[in-house]
Amino acid sequence: GGNSASGNSSQSTGNTNNEAGAKDGKQVVTFWHSMGGAGQETLNSIVEDFNNSQDKIQVNAEYQGTYDESLTKFNAVAGTDSAPTMIQTFEIGTMSMINSGNIIPIQEFVDKDGYDMSGLEGNITNYYSLDGKFYSMPFNSSTPVMYYNKDAFKKAGLDPEKAPETFEEVEEASKAIVKSNPNMKGFALQAYGWLWEQLLANQGALLLNNDNGRTDTPTKIGWTEKEGKSIFEWVKRMVDDGTFANYGTNGDNMVAGFLAGDVAMFLQSSASARDVIDNAPFEVGIAFLPYPEDQERQGVVIGGASLWMIDGKPKEESKAAWEFMKYLQTPEVQAKWHVGTGYFAVNPAAYEEEVVKEAWAEKPQLQVTVQQLQSTKSSYATQGALMDMLPQGRKIMETALETVYNGGEVDQAYKTAVQQFNDAIEQANKARKK
Numbered sequence: 001g002g003n004s005a006s007g008n009s010s011q012s013t014g015n016t017n018n019e020a021g022a023k024d025g026k027q028v029v030t031f032w033h034s035m036g037g038a039g040q041e042t043l044n045s046i047v048e049d050f051n052n053s054q055d056k057i058q059v060n061a062e063y064q065g066t067y068d069e070s071l072t073k074f075n076a077v078a079g080t081d082s083a084p085t086m087i088q089t090f091e092i093g094t095m096s097m098i099n100s101g102n103i104i105p106i107q108e109f110v111d112k113d114g115y116d117m118s119g120l121e122g123n124i125t126n127y128y129s130l131d132g133k134f135y136s137m138p139f140n141s142s143t144p145v146m147y148y149n150k151d152a153f154k155k156a157g158l159d160p161e162k163a164p165e166t167f168e169e170v171e172e173a174s175k176a177i178v179k180s181n182p183n184m185k186g187f188a189l190q191a192y193g194w195l196w197e198q199l200l201a202n203q204g205a206l207l208l209n210n211d212n213g214r215t216d217t218p219t220k221i222g223w224t225e226k227e228g229k230s231i232f233e234w235v236k237r238m239v240d241d242g243t244f245a246n247y248g249t250n251g252d253n254m255v256a257g258f259l260a261g262d263v264a265m266f267l268q269s270s271a272s273a274r275d276v277i278d279n280a281p282f283e284v285g286i287a288f289l290p291y292p293e294d295q296e297r298q299g300v301v302i303g304g305a306s307l308w309m310i311d312g313k314p315k316e317e318s319k320a321a322w323e324f325m326k327y328l329q330t331p332e333v334q335a336k337w338h339v340g341t342g343y344f345a346v347n348p349a350a351y352e353e354e355v356v357k358e359a360w361a362e363k364p365q366l367q368v369t370v371q372q373l374q375s376t377k378s379s380y381a382t383q384g385a386l387m388d389m390l391p392q393g394r395k396i397m398e399t400a401l402e403t404v405y406n407g408g409e410v411d412q413a414y415k416t417a418v419q420q421f422n423d424a425i426e427q428a429n430k431a432r433k434k
C-alpha cells in the first residue's frame with residue numbers, strides 16, 4: 001500500500017500526460033495515486049481497460065509517492081490549475097480532506113446520479129459514511145494481517161496450519177523458531193502507527209474518546225493504560241528474549257527480511273498479500289492479527305485509501321472522473337483488484353466472480369484477509385477513529401515503538417507518547433477554532 005514507511009519507491013507513472021481539459025476530443029482525467037508494486041501494475045491495467053472500454057474519457061494515472069507525500073504535493077497545488085481531478089488519500093486523511101474545502105463530497109454525485117451505494121461491504125460503509133453521507137469513494141480497502149513462513153514453522157516443530165493467535169502464542173512460537181534456527185528471528189513489528197492502532201482495536205479499545213470521534217469531536221485519547229501498554233510490553237518481552245527483529249519504521253526492509261528467511265512472522269497490510277505470496281521462495285501463511293490472551297479478539301478497522309473529487313475543476317472533467325469512479329466499483333473490476341493485490345473488494349459481489357474463486361482455490365491465503373474483516377465485531381472501536389490529527393498521532397506512536405525496540409523502557413516511552421498524543425488532540429482542536 002501507500003503507507004509512509006513501507007511505501008515503495010517505484011517511479012513508473014504510466015501515462016504522464018498532465019494536461020487538463022479535452023484532448024483529441026477526449027475528456028482528460030488526472031488521477032493521483034500512491035500504489036506501488038503489484039498495486040501499481042494492477043491499477044495501471046484497470047485504467048487501461050477503462051480507457052479502452054469507451055472513447056470519451058482518458059484517465060491518466062500518476063504515481064505521486066506514498067500517501068503522505070502525495071497529500072503534501074496536493075496541498076501545495078490545491079486551488080491551482082495543477083491540481084488533479086481526483087486523488088487517492090489514506091483513511092486517516094478523511095477529516096483533513098473534508099475540512100480543507102478542496103473537495104466535492106461524493107454524495108453530491110451519488111444523489112445527482114441516483115447511484116446505489118448499498119452494495120458496499122458493511123465495514124467499509126461504516127468507516128466512510130459520516131451521518132449517512134459519503135465524502136469520498138471507497139476504493140482500496142485493507143486491514144493488516146499476520147504473514148508467516150510455513151516452512152520455518154515446520155522446521156521448528158510448529159504446526160504450519162495453525163498460526164499463533166495471541167500475543168503470548170506469538171512469543172512461544174518465536175522462541176521455537178530461534179531455537180531451531182539461530183539465524184532467524186521470530187517476529188517483526190514495523191514501527192508503524194497503523195499497526196499499533198489495529199492491535200488496539202483488536203482488543204476493543206478506542207483510539208480517541210467520544211466513541212473514536214464518531215459521536216463528537218475527540219478531546220483526548222480513548223484507550224486505557226492496560227490496553228495501550230499491552231502492545232509495548234509484548235514487544236519489549238520479545239526484544240529482551242532476543243526473538244524480535246528490529247526493522248524500525250522500514251517496511252520494505254522488513255518484507256525483504258521475511259523473504260530472505262531472516263524473520264518468521266510479521267504484520268503488514270493485506271495490500272501486500274500478492275507481493276509477498278508471489279515472491280517468497282517458501283510457503284507463506286496468512287493469519288488474523290494477534291491479541292493479548294486475557295482479551296477477546298474484536299477484529300480490525302478498515303484501512304487503505306479512498307478517492308476524492310477535487311473542487312474547482314471544470315464540471316465536465318469532474319463528471320468524467322465520476323464515471324471512472326463508478327467503473328472502479330463494478331464486480332469485475334473489484335475482482336481483478338482483489339486478486340491482483342490483496343486489497344478487499346469494496347463491492348463484495350466481486351467475490352462471486354470466477355477469477356476470485358480460482359484465485360482463492362490456488363492461493364487460499366487471500367481469503368483469510370476477507371474472513372478477518374467479515375468476522376470483525378461491529379463497535380466504535382472497530383469502526384475506526386476520525387480526526388484531523390491522526391497522521392501526527394501515528395508518528396508519535398512510531399517514535400515510542402522505536403524507543404522500545406532500541407532498548408528504552410516501556411513506562412517512559414508510553415507516558416511520553418500519551419502526553420504527546422493528548423497534546424496533539426488539544427492543538428488540533430484549538431487550530432480549528434481559530
Ligand SMILES: O=P(O)(O)OC[C@H](O)CO
Pocket residue numbers: 001002003067090091092140141142143194269270271302303304305
Ligand atoms: O498500505 P495500505 O493501502 O493498506 O494502507 C494502510 C493504512 O491504512 C494507510 O493509512
